[in-house]
Amino acid sequence: MDFARELSALVVRSPSGQAAAYPISESVQRNGICVETITPAPELDDDHAIAAQQLALRIAHELGVVGDAGCGADAASQTGPSWSTSLRCDRTTPATGRSMEPTRRSSRTICGAVLDLPLGDPASRQHGGP
Amino acid sequence: MANVFGGSIDDLPSALLHCFARDRRLRVQLYGKQVRPGRKVGHVTTFGDDLDQTRKRARHAAAYLMGDPNA
Numbered sequence: 727m728d729f730a731r732e733l734s735a736l737v738v739r740s741p742s743g744q745a746a747a748y749p750i751s752e753s754v755q756r757n758g759i760c761v762e763t764i765t766p767a768p769e770l771d772d773d774h775a776i777a778a779q780q781l782a783l784r785i786a787h788e789l790g791v792v793g794d795a796g797c798g799a800d801a802a803s804q805t806g807p808s809w810s811t812s813l814r815c816d817r818t819t820p821a822t823g824r825s826m827e828p829t830r831r832s833s834r835t836i837c838g839a840v841l842d843l844p845l846g847d848p849a850s851r852q853h854g855g856p
Numbered sequence: 857m858a859n860v861f862g863g864s865i866d867d868l869p870s871a872l873l874h875c876f877a878r879d880r881r882l883r884v885q886l887y888g889k890q891v892r893p894g895r896k897v898g899h900v901t902t903f904g905d906d907l908d909q910t911r912k913r914a915r916h917a918a919a920y921l922m923g924d925p926n927a
Contacts, residue, residue: 762915763857768907 733767735782738845739791746848747779792840858914860884860898862891864923868898874925875900875917882917 732755736748752767753760766775785791865871868886875882879902886898900917904910919927 761859762911764911
């Protein structure tokens with residue numbers, strides 16, 4: 727199948743079940759290697775974005791993830807990602823500092839999740855932000 | 857976010873000076889790995905209001921660290 731683009735949903739979850747979902751990212755692949763990501767994914771409507779976040783949160787919850795988890799989906803068309811196809815989920819070592827974190831607060835979010843402290847704000851950093 | 861792959865520059869920390877002098881909104885993570893062609897050695901993140909400009913800034917920094925100052 728000739729996929730139009732690849733999207734991913736990143737969530738964090740704490741031992742007690744607190745969770746936060748980051749804005750959906752688009753990853754740009756070249757020769758099978760991720761060269762760039764864009765967050766939030768351009769031209770993704772809210773319904774699909776929220777559905778993807780909910781799916782990632784559900785997967786993290788059912789797997790009992792502590793720390794951060796990423797789910798990827800290949801979008802067969804630009805506007806209507808087919809989340810059920812080619813779903814991948816991985817658990818990453820928490821707080822490695824190597825995640826594709828768009829915000830400074832994200833580190834706090836992931837550390838907070840591992841330690842079960844209040845989670846930070848997963849919103850993308852905006853112009854003029856901290 | 858733009859990934860940095862090993863290119864023609866071995867001393868990535870020194871190359872950062874150019875990147876940070878040019879763009880104050882960059883954040884760069886270098887993994888401390890030995891540079892080998894094509895090996896993922898770091899990534900650049902930044903943010904902004906204009907998507908095209910933001911991508912261009914991230915790509916420039918990543919390309920510079922890969923040894924292509926004209927990207």
